[in-house]
Amino acid sequence: MGKYGIGIDIGSTTAKGVLLDNTLKIISDFIMPTGASGSRAVEKIMDEIASSSKLKLKGIPIISTGYGRTRVENAEQSVTEITCHSVGIHSLNPDIRLLIDVGGQDSKVIRIGQDGRPVDFELNDKCSAGTGRFLEVMAGVLGVSIDELGPLALKSLSPATISSTCTVFAESEVVGHIGAGKDPADIAAGVHASMAAKIASLSKRVGTVRPVCITGGVALNPAFRYYISKQLGTELWIPEKPQFTGALGAAVIAIRGLSG
Amino acid sequence: MTETKKEEKVYRQLESNTLLQQIMFQYMLEGHQASEEKHLAWVTSGFPVEIPVAMGVGVSYPEQYGAVVGSQKVGPELCGYAEEIGYSQELCSYARSSIGSVEKPSESPMEGLPTPQALLACNNICGTVLRWYDAVSEQTGAPVFLLDTPPIDGEQPEHHKEYVRRGIDRLVDFLGRTFNATLTEKRMREVAALSSKAIHLWTSSLAACKNTPSPLNCADRFLAMAPVVSMRGTDLIIDFYQTLLDEVESRVKNSIGAIRDEKIRLLWDNIPPWHAIFRFFNGLAKRGVVFPADTYTHAWSGAIEGDDLYESVVSIYSNVYLNKGLDAKVDKMCELIEDYNLDGFLMFSVRSCKRYSLGQLISKELVTERTGVPGVIIEGDMVDSRVFNEAQIQTRIDALLEMFI
Ligand code: SF4
Numbered sequence: 001m002g003k004y005g006i007g008i009d010i011g012s013t014t015a016k017g018v019l020l021d022n023t024l025k026i027i028s029d030f031i032m033p034t035g036a037s038g039s040r041a042v043e044k045i046m047d048e049i050a051s052s053s054k055l056k057l058k059g060i061p062i063i064s065t066g067y068g069r070t071r072v073e074n075a076e077q078s079v080t081e082i083t084c085h086s087v088g089i090h091s092l093n094p095d096i097r098l099l100i101d102v103g104g105q106d107s108k109v110i111r112i113g114q115d116g117r118p119v120d121f122e123l124n125d126k127c128s129a130g131t132g133r134f135l136e137v138m139a140g141v142l143g144v145s146i147d148e149l150g151p152l153a154l155k156s157l158s159p160a161t162i163s164s165t166c167t168v169f170a171e172s173e174v175v176g177h178i179g180a181g182k183d184p185a186d187i188a189a190g191v192h193a194s195m196a197a198k199i200a201s202l203s204k205r206v207g208t209v210r211p212v213c214i215t216g217g218v219a220l221n222p223a224f225r226y227y228i229s230k231q232l233g234t235e236l237w238i239p240e241k242p243q244f245t246g247a248l249g250a251a252v253i254a255i256r257g258l259s260g
Numbered sequence: 261m262t263e264t265k266k267e268e269k270v271y272r273q274l275e276s277n278t279l280l281q282q283i284m285f286q287y288m289l290e291g292h293q294a295s296e297e298k299h300l301a302w303v304t305s306g307f308p309v310e311i312p313v314a315m316g317v318g319v320s321y322p323e324q325y326g327a328v329v330g331s332q333k334v335g336p337e338l339c340g341y342a343e344e345i346g347y348s349q350e351l352c353s354y355a356r357s358s359i360g361s362v363e364k365p366s367e368s369p370m371e372g373l374p375t376p377q378a379l380l381a382c383n384n385i386c387g388t389v390l391r392w393y394d395a396v397s398e399q400t401g402a403p404v405f406l407l408d409t410p411p412i413d414g415e416q417p418e419h420h421k422e423y424v425r426r427g428i429d430r431l432v433d434f435l436g437r438t439f440n441a442t443l444t445e446k447r448m449r450e451v452a453a454l455s456s457k458a459i460h461l462w463t464s465s466l467a468a469c470k471n472t473p474s475p476l477n478c479a480d481r482f483l484a485m486a487p488v489v490s491m492r493g494t495d496l497i498i499d500f501y502q503t504l505l506d507e508v509e510s511r512v513k514n515s516i517g518a519i520r521d522e523k524i525r526l527l528w529d530n531i532p533p534w535h536a537i538f539r540f541f542n543g544l545a546k547r548g549v550v551f552p553a554d555t556y557t558h559a560w561s562g563a564i565e566g567d568d569l570y571e572s573v574v575s576i577y578s579n580v581y582l583n584k585g586l587d588a589k590v591d592k593m594c595e596l597i598e599d600y601n602l603d604g605f606l607m608f609s610v611r612s613c614k615r616y617s618l619g620q621l622i623s624k625e626l627v628t629e630r631t632g633v634p635g636v637i638i639e640g641d642m643v644d645s646r647v648f649n650e651a652q653i654q655t656r657i658d659a660l661l662e663m664f665i
Binding site: 067079080081082083117118119120121123125126205207258259 | 621625628634636639649651652655656658659662663665
């Protein structure tokens with residue numbers, strides 16, 4: 001087992017890096033927009049980790065994950081985000097059996113086995129409804145920032161119905177609601193409820209096993225958490241930094257190996 | 261170039277492939293000759309081909325042609341010709357390739373299939389075939405015959421057998437009228453015997469894959485099944501299936517696998533992505549993944565036997581895999597996983613083929629529940645490479661393989 005390990009997660013929206021020591025303590029982490037060049041993001045992440053940890057990174061094993069995983073040149077190995085998220089969450093909370101990760105452009109539901117490895121999963125990477133992108137589009141239509149969208153939705157007393165599961169059609173529905181003079185808070189609530197319904201059905205395919213954990217950027221949104229918890233009828237466990245679990249899992253694998 | 265060389269290293273070519281190419285070539289020539297003599301019918305893959313064969317009618321298979329279109333990587337073009345004249349992108353890509361090739365033969369592989377004088381459709385595989393053959397009938401003027409085989413859930417009831425049997429009688433009538441041909445019991449027995457013999461040899465090769473290492477991989481079987489699909493009932497193919505079985509048995513005896521380093525054994529479900537067949541299966545072979553069984557090539561395994569041959573025909577062609585309920589499919593998958601000692605399964609959800617792909621989400625869950633092995637669904641199409649996203653497929657397969665480490 002090495003003394004340190006680095007995990008790099010190149011997602012479609014953000015790139016993340018985590019440096020761990022062999023007690024699985026996070027020494028340093030960094031997140032930034034992936035941008036047009038994954039390799040530039042990797043360089044920047046390595047520079048940031050090096051300067052904040054004051055360590056020489058040369059020789060520390062790197063595992064890459066995420067949508068751009070195969071393009072991280074210095075990585076010893078690339079491992080899918082399914083396995084990395086599973087391992088990452090297991091290192092934080094070994095009781096979790098179902099993980100729902102909602103990223104910028106995809107969402108996934110992973111059933112985690114006792115040993116922390118995935119035993120089943122479902123991915124939605126074909127349709128932007130049910131991903132962070134859906135909320136971004138809707139925030140744009142409502143004229144609020146993405147950070148304001150969740151708190152706005154929580155003010156609603158009677159959420160609007162958004163029946164369409166497609167981002168494009170849902171957008172016209174939202175425009176219709178705006179035209180009809182509906183309260184923006186109700187529309188925002190409807191948007192979150194509709195997205196939560198889509199993700200809940202994905203997770204039902206894998207089988208909802210408690211306790212359930214939510215990760216990914218969208219886990220930071222309080223209205224999404226509220227509606228998904230309501231849809232699934234269960235409490236949620238959310239890690240302190242829900243965007244980093246993929247990179248964290250990759251770093252754990254960098255230290256312990258895939259079969260460790 | 262280097263890529264191909266590397267692939268040859270992990271994947272062992274079958275020597276019997278040479279013979280396969282020869283008979284497929286001959287089959288093509290015979291099709292052209294039959295067409296020139298105004299004696300050619302196009303048939304669907306689940307059609308009781310023994311009957312036209314016994315009546316001296318030549319046959320060609322548009323679905324097989326679709327596979328050729330896919331392998332030659334011209335699916336988007338040929339499907340496009342059909343789309344240009346108004347067919348939907350949602351229509352089966354075998355149907356689109358076929359309609360497209362009739363529309364523009366000069367721009368199609370082998371200039372399309374030889375012109376048919378009749379179109380024989382059996383809906384035991386899907387309902388699409390009827391509409392597809394109707395469309396080709398409009399294009400070519402050839403009449404369509406439909407053998408209707410209602411779907412079966414559980415045992416086939418008596419009245420159902422009787423109904424299909426009458427359909428067979430009508431078929432004999434239709435062929436008699438259209439081709440001025442007759443069916444004798446003697447000839448039917450000869451053809452049925454040849455068909456059964458080919459099927460016995462074929463299924464023996466399939467069963468040999470229960471061994472570790474598996475003597476055949478998915479792509480081997482998908483290529484080697486061509487004659488048993490299209491030339492059942494002719495003696496031309498017996499020699500090939502005997503040669504294949506000899507080769508398979510010698511591989512088993514000497515512990516030679518289809519791939520060099522077998523580590524993970526998976527089940528394949530559905531039609532293969534013809535446009536990427538070698539790249540896909542050889543790519544996985546490099547990682548030690550072999551597919552000793554699949555639900556598709558096992559579909560041609562019913563032998564016509566017994567005193568009443570027609571009763572046997574009715575039973576075999578009504579009970580094909582796609583004509584049965586989901587339970588039968590799940591049972592089959594579980595049986596293959598257990599018998600072939602498989603570690604997991606890969607289900608290809610084919611955009612074109614709703615009949616094969618519908619229910620896969622549920623089957624996946626049930627199969628894992630019953631066998632305890634993991635599986636994954638990947639999406640794409642067998643011919644139309646426009647709907648085949650490699651990065652998304654890669655992530656799903658990688659995640660499945662990581663479960664075995
Ligand atoms: S829809 Fe499916 S079963 Fe029907 S012809 Fe197309 S591929 Fe075959």
